[in-house]
Amino acid sequence: MKVRERLLRTELCFRSPGAHTPRSRGPLPVIRWILSGLILTGLLLGGCDSSTVGEEASPSPDPGAIIAPPPRLPPQPAPEVEPPVMMPMPPPAYERAEREEAAGGDLPEMAAPNTDGFPAYPWPPEAPSSLVSLSELFDFSVGGSASLFDVSESLRTALRESGYLERRYYAAPGGFVMVTRLEQTDEQGTPLADGKRYLLPDDAGDFSFVAYIRNLFFAPEGYYRFIAFVVTDRAYTTSDSALAEDTALARLRGGSVALPSVFRELPFSDDHRVDALIYEFRLVAGNATVEPVTPGRLPPETHLEHSGLASALRSLGDAR
Secondary structure, three states: OHHHHHHHHHHHHHOOOOOOOOOOOOOHHHHHHHHHHHHHHHHHHHHOOOOOOOOOOOOOOOOOOOOOOOOOOOOOOOOOOOOOOOOOOOOOOOOHHHHHHHHOOOOOOOOOOOEOOEOEOOOOOOEOOEEEEOOOOOOOOHHHOOEHHHHHHHHHHHHHHOOOOOEEEEEEOOEEEEEEOOEEEOOOOOEOOOOOOOOOHHHOOOOOHHHHHHHHHOOOOEEEEEEEEEEEOOOOOOOOOEOOHHHHHHHHHHOEOOOOHHHHHOEOOOOOEEEEEEEEEEEEOOOOEEEEEOOOOOOHHHHHHHHOHHHHHHHHHHHO
Protein backbone atom coordinates (compact mmCIF):
# COMPACT_ATOMS: atom_id res chain seq x y z
CA MET A 1 0.00 0.00 0.00
CA LYS A 2 2.79 2.41 0.77
CA VAL A 3 4.32 1.83 -2.64
CA ARG A 4 0.98 2.49 -4.31
CA GLU A 5 0.56 5.73 -2.40
CA ARG A 6 4.01 6.83 -3.45
CA LEU A 7 3.18 6.14 -7.09
CA LEU A 8 -0.02 8.17 -6.86
CA ARG A 9 1.82 11.05 -5.29
CA THR A 10 4.42 10.94 -7.98
CA GLU A 11 1.84 10.88 -10.69
CA LEU A 12 0.10 13.91 -9.22
CA CYS A 13 3.43 15.75 -9.22
CA PHE A 14 3.63 15.48 -12.98
CA ARG A 15 0.07 16.66 -13.51
CA SER A 16 -0.65 20.32 -14.21
CA PRO A 17 -2.78 22.34 -11.81
CA GLY A 18 -5.67 21.56 -14.04
CA ALA A 19 -5.45 17.84 -13.37
CA HIS A 20 -9.21 17.51 -13.55
CA THR A 21 -9.10 18.35 -17.23
CA PRO A 22 -8.79 15.54 -19.67
CA ARG A 23 -5.27 14.33 -20.48
CA SER A 24 -3.76 15.80 -23.57
CA ARG A 25 -2.43 13.68 -26.29
CA GLY A 26 1.27 13.59 -27.33
CA PRO A 27 4.66 12.37 -25.94
CA LEU A 28 4.21 13.85 -22.48
CA PRO A 29 2.36 10.82 -21.05
CA VAL A 30 5.13 8.49 -22.19
CA ILE A 31 7.87 10.56 -20.57
CA ARG A 32 5.83 10.77 -17.40
CA TRP A 33 5.50 7.01 -17.15
CA ILE A 34 9.22 6.53 -17.76
CA LEU A 35 10.05 8.94 -14.95
CA SER A 36 7.52 7.23 -12.72
CA GLY A 37 9.20 3.89 -13.36
CA LEU A 38 12.63 5.27 -12.45
CA ILE A 39 11.31 6.83 -9.28
CA LEU A 40 9.56 3.58 -8.35
CA THR A 41 12.77 1.63 -8.84
CA GLY A 42 14.63 4.03 -6.56
CA LEU A 43 11.94 3.77 -3.91
CA LEU A 44 11.98 -0.03 -4.03
CA LEU A 45 15.74 -0.12 -3.67
CA GLY A 46 15.71 2.39 -0.84
CA GLY A 47 13.14 0.40 1.06
CA CYS A 48 15.22 -2.80 1.03
CA ASP A 49 17.51 -3.89 3.85
CA SER A 50 21.12 -2.68 3.63
CA SER A 51 22.35 -6.28 3.82
CA THR A 52 22.69 -8.23 0.60
CA VAL A 53 19.75 -10.45 -0.28
CA GLY A 54 20.42 -14.11 0.45
CA GLU A 55 23.48 -13.32 2.63
CA GLU A 56 23.26 -14.86 6.04
CA ALA A 57 23.93 -12.53 8.93
CA SER A 58 26.85 -13.58 11.09
CA PRO A 59 25.69 -14.64 14.54
CA SER A 60 26.67 -12.40 17.42
CA PRO A 61 29.10 -13.94 19.92
CA ASP A 62 27.74 -15.38 23.12
CA PRO A 63 28.91 -13.25 26.07
CA GLY A 64 29.28 -16.34 28.27
CA ALA A 65 31.21 -18.39 25.75
CA ILE A 66 34.92 -19.11 26.36
CA ILE A 67 37.04 -17.83 23.50
CA ALA A 68 39.90 -20.18 22.66
CA PRO A 69 43.34 -18.51 22.59
CA PRO A 70 45.08 -18.23 19.24
CA PRO A 71 47.50 -21.05 18.43
CA ARG A 72 51.06 -20.49 19.63
CA LEU A 73 53.66 -20.03 16.94
CA PRO A 74 56.67 -22.33 17.03
CA PRO A 75 59.80 -20.72 18.48
CA GLN A 76 61.98 -19.08 15.89
CA PRO A 77 65.65 -20.11 15.84
CA ALA A 78 68.10 -17.50 17.05
CA PRO A 79 69.88 -15.73 14.23
CA GLU A 80 73.39 -16.93 13.63
CA VAL A 81 76.03 -14.41 14.66
CA GLU A 82 79.18 -14.36 12.63
CA PRO A 83 82.30 -14.65 14.83
CA PRO A 84 84.51 -11.59 14.87
CA VAL A 85 87.32 -11.65 12.40
CA MET A 86 90.64 -11.61 14.24
CA MET A 87 93.33 -9.79 12.37
CA PRO A 88 96.71 -11.53 12.66
CA MET A 89 99.33 -9.66 14.61
CA PRO A 90 102.42 -8.69 12.68
CA PRO A 91 105.46 -10.84 13.40
CA PRO A 92 107.85 -9.39 15.96
CA ALA A 93 110.94 -7.71 14.65
CA TYR A 94 113.59 -10.11 15.87
CA GLU A 95 116.31 -8.67 13.73
CA ARG A 96 118.33 -6.07 15.56
CA ALA A 97 118.23 -3.57 12.69
CA GLU A 98 114.42 -3.76 12.52
CA ARG A 99 114.06 -3.33 16.27
CA GLU A 100 116.40 -0.36 16.28
CA GLU A 101 114.54 1.28 13.42
CA ALA A 102 111.18 0.74 15.11
CA ALA A 103 112.44 2.19 18.41
CA GLY A 104 114.38 4.97 16.79
CA GLY A 105 117.62 4.14 18.58
CA ASP A 106 120.04 1.48 19.72
CA LEU A 107 118.69 -1.46 21.68
CA PRO A 108 120.61 -3.99 23.78
CA GLU A 109 120.78 -7.55 22.65
CA MET A 110 117.96 -9.68 24.02
CA ALA A 111 118.02 -13.24 25.24
CA ALA A 112 115.95 -15.93 23.57
CA PRO A 113 112.37 -16.13 24.89
CA ASN A 114 111.47 -18.82 27.37
CA THR A 115 110.05 -22.00 25.83
CA ASP A 116 108.04 -24.42 27.97
CA GLY A 117 109.69 -23.19 31.15
CA PHE A 118 113.19 -23.33 29.66
CA PRO A 119 115.07 -20.41 31.29
CA ALA A 120 116.88 -17.88 29.14
CA TYR A 121 120.50 -17.00 29.69
CA PRO A 122 121.21 -13.28 30.26
CA TRP A 123 122.14 -11.88 26.86
CA PRO A 124 124.62 -10.65 25.92
CA PRO A 125 126.72 -12.64 28.39
CA GLU A 126 129.00 -10.93 30.85
CA ALA A 127 132.56 -10.18 29.75
CA PRO A 128 134.68 -13.33 30.38
CA SER A 129 138.30 -13.50 31.47
CA SER A 130 139.00 -15.32 28.20
CA LEU A 131 137.11 -16.90 25.31
CA VAL A 132 138.06 -19.79 23.03
CA SER A 133 136.36 -21.74 20.23
CA LEU A 134 136.19 -25.50 20.68
CA SER A 135 135.73 -26.27 16.98
CA GLU A 136 139.49 -26.72 16.52
CA LEU A 137 139.53 -29.46 19.14
CA PHE A 138 136.44 -31.38 18.07
CA ASP A 139 134.14 -31.66 15.03
CA PHE A 140 130.72 -31.16 16.59
CA SER A 141 128.95 -31.38 13.21
CA VAL A 142 129.69 -35.11 12.80
CA GLY A 143 129.84 -34.70 9.06
CA GLY A 144 126.80 -32.42 8.92
CA SER A 145 124.32 -34.81 10.57
CA ALA A 146 124.47 -33.53 14.16
CA SER A 147 121.67 -31.70 15.91
CA LEU A 148 122.00 -29.17 18.70
CA PHE A 149 121.04 -31.93 21.11
CA ASP A 150 123.94 -34.05 19.78
CA VAL A 151 126.30 -31.16 20.47
CA SER A 152 125.07 -30.95 24.06
CA GLU A 153 125.65 -34.69 24.47
CA SER A 154 129.23 -34.37 23.20
CA LEU A 155 129.90 -31.58 25.67
CA ARG A 156 128.26 -33.52 28.48
CA THR A 157 130.46 -36.56 27.78
CA ALA A 158 133.65 -34.50 27.72
CA LEU A 159 132.71 -32.70 30.93
CA ARG A 160 131.93 -35.94 32.69
CA GLU A 161 135.31 -37.37 31.68
CA SER A 162 136.95 -34.21 33.06
CA GLY A 163 135.25 -34.43 36.44
CA TYR A 164 132.47 -31.86 35.85
CA LEU A 165 129.51 -33.79 37.16
CA GLU A 166 127.02 -30.94 37.45
CA ARG A 167 125.71 -28.95 34.51
CA ARG A 168 122.77 -26.68 33.78
CA TYR A 169 121.18 -25.52 30.51
CA TYR A 170 119.78 -22.20 29.33
CA ALA A 171 118.17 -20.93 26.14
CA ALA A 172 120.17 -18.50 24.01
CA PRO A 173 119.59 -16.77 20.65
CA GLY A 174 120.18 -19.38 17.96
CA GLY A 175 121.05 -22.17 20.40
CA PHE A 176 121.73 -22.76 24.10
CA VAL A 177 124.21 -22.24 26.93
CA MET A 178 125.62 -24.95 29.22
CA VAL A 179 127.29 -23.93 32.50
CA THR A 180 129.48 -25.82 34.98
CA ARG A 181 129.89 -25.58 38.71
CA LEU A 182 132.26 -23.03 40.20
CA GLU A 183 135.52 -24.80 41.04
CA GLN A 184 138.78 -24.04 42.84
CA THR A 185 142.08 -24.32 40.93
CA ASP A 186 145.74 -23.70 41.51
CA GLU A 187 147.71 -20.90 39.89
CA GLN A 188 148.05 -22.92 36.63
CA GLY A 189 144.33 -23.63 36.30
CA THR A 190 144.50 -27.25 37.48
CA PRO A 191 141.54 -28.29 39.66
CA LEU A 192 142.43 -28.93 43.29
CA ALA A 193 142.37 -32.54 44.41
CA ASP A 194 141.48 -34.27 47.67
CA GLY A 195 137.92 -32.96 47.71
CA LYS A 196 138.96 -29.28 47.57
CA ARG A 197 137.84 -28.73 43.99
CA TYR A 198 134.26 -28.12 45.15
CA LEU A 199 131.85 -29.57 47.64
CA LEU A 200 129.01 -31.72 46.33
CA PRO A 201 125.78 -32.52 48.22
CA ASP A 202 126.69 -36.24 48.29
CA ASP A 203 130.04 -35.51 49.99
CA ALA A 204 128.51 -34.13 53.19
CA GLY A 205 125.58 -35.29 55.27
CA ASP A 206 124.27 -31.82 56.11
CA PHE A 207 124.96 -29.80 52.96
CA SER A 208 123.74 -26.23 52.83
CA PHE A 209 124.29 -23.40 50.38
CA VAL A 210 125.62 -21.15 53.16
CA ALA A 211 128.15 -23.79 54.22
CA TYR A 212 129.22 -24.20 50.60
CA ILE A 213 129.96 -20.48 50.25
CA ARG A 214 131.78 -20.38 53.59
CA ASN A 215 134.04 -23.31 52.67
CA LEU A 216 134.60 -22.00 49.18
CA PHE A 217 135.39 -18.35 49.77
CA PHE A 218 136.41 -17.86 53.39
CA ALA A 219 139.68 -19.71 52.86
CA PRO A 220 143.30 -18.75 52.17
CA GLU A 221 144.07 -16.98 48.92
CA GLY A 222 143.10 -19.05 45.93
CA TYR A 223 141.80 -19.09 42.37
CA TYR A 224 138.41 -20.16 41.06
CA ARG A 225 136.88 -20.85 37.65
CA PHE A 226 133.44 -20.85 36.07
CA ILE A 227 132.86 -21.96 32.44
CA ALA A 228 129.88 -21.21 30.19
CA PHE A 229 129.66 -23.05 26.85
CA VAL A 230 127.78 -21.02 24.24
CA VAL A 231 126.32 -22.84 21.22
CA THR A 232 124.80 -20.41 18.71
CA ASP A 233 124.63 -19.45 15.05
CA ARG A 234 124.52 -15.73 15.85
CA ALA A 235 127.38 -13.30 15.93
CA TYR A 236 127.40 -11.80 19.42
CA THR A 237 129.38 -9.54 21.71
CA THR A 238 129.80 -9.66 25.47
CA SER A 239 128.65 -6.94 27.83
CA ASP A 240 130.89 -4.56 29.71
CA SER A 241 129.76 -5.83 33.10
CA ALA A 242 131.75 -8.44 35.01
CA LEU A 243 130.31 -11.66 36.39
CA ALA A 244 130.16 -11.68 40.18
CA GLU A 245 130.98 -14.86 42.10
CA ASP A 246 127.54 -15.07 43.73
CA THR A 247 125.96 -14.76 40.27
CA ALA A 248 128.15 -17.61 39.04
CA LEU A 249 126.96 -19.77 41.93
CA ALA A 250 123.33 -18.91 41.17
CA ARG A 251 123.70 -19.83 37.49
CA LEU A 252 124.10 -23.49 38.41
CA ARG A 253 120.95 -23.39 40.56
CA GLY A 254 118.80 -21.46 38.11
CA GLY A 255 119.34 -23.47 34.95
CA SER A 256 117.48 -26.47 33.58
CA VAL A 257 118.78 -29.94 34.43
CA ALA A 258 118.27 -31.11 30.84
CA LEU A 259 118.01 -29.75 27.33
CA PRO A 260 114.44 -29.80 25.92
CA SER A 261 113.80 -32.50 23.32
CA VAL A 262 112.93 -29.86 20.70
CA PHE A 263 116.68 -29.36 20.22
CA ARG A 264 116.82 -32.84 18.69
CA GLU A 265 115.08 -31.37 15.63
CA LEU A 266 117.37 -28.34 15.31
CA PRO A 267 120.38 -29.04 13.07
CA PHE A 268 123.89 -27.93 13.92
CA SER A 269 124.65 -25.88 10.80
CA ASP A 270 127.84 -24.48 9.39
CA ASP A 271 126.96 -21.15 10.97
CA HIS A 272 126.92 -22.60 14.49
CA ARG A 273 129.89 -22.28 16.78
CA VAL A 274 130.80 -23.67 20.20
CA ASP A 275 132.62 -21.20 22.46
CA ALA A 276 133.95 -21.60 25.96
CA LEU A 277 133.58 -18.44 28.07
CA ILE A 278 136.02 -18.81 30.95
CA TYR A 279 135.58 -16.66 34.08
CA GLU A 280 138.43 -16.46 36.60
CA PHE A 281 138.06 -15.32 40.21
CA ARG A 282 140.65 -14.64 42.86
CA LEU A 283 140.16 -14.77 46.60
CA VAL A 284 142.18 -11.99 48.17
CA ALA A 285 143.73 -12.99 51.46
CA GLY A 286 143.11 -10.74 54.42
CA ASN A 287 139.80 -9.13 53.40
CA ALA A 288 138.08 -12.36 52.22
CA THR A 289 136.78 -10.76 49.02
CA VAL A 290 136.42 -12.50 45.70
CA GLU A 291 137.30 -10.48 42.63
CA PRO A 292 136.74 -11.31 38.96
CA VAL A 293 139.96 -11.41 36.97
CA THR A 294 139.63 -9.57 33.66
CA PRO A 295 141.53 -10.14 31.50
CA GLY A 296 142.43 -13.61 32.65
CA ARG A 297 145.76 -14.62 34.13
CA LEU A 298 146.05 -17.68 31.89
CA PRO A 299 145.41 -18.23 28.18
CA PRO A 300 142.14 -20.07 27.47
CA GLU A 301 144.04 -23.00 25.92
CA THR A 302 145.81 -23.47 29.25
CA HIS A 303 142.48 -23.71 31.05
CA LEU A 304 141.27 -26.32 28.57
CA GLU A 305 144.44 -28.41 28.88
CA HIS A 306 144.75 -28.24 32.68
CA SER A 307 141.06 -28.83 33.27
CA GLY A 308 141.18 -32.01 31.18
CA LEU A 309 138.55 -30.76 28.68
CA ALA A 310 140.95 -30.62 25.72
CA SER A 311 142.08 -34.19 26.28
CA ALA A 312 138.51 -35.42 26.70
CA LEU A 313 137.37 -33.79 23.45
CA ARG A 314 140.31 -35.24 21.52
CA SER A 315 139.58 -38.69 22.90
CA LEU A 316 135.93 -38.33 21.96
CA GLY A 317 136.93 -37.46 18.40
CA ASP A 318 139.32 -40.40 18.16
CA ALA A 319 136.59 -42.78 19.32
CA ARG A 320 134.56 -41.93 16.24
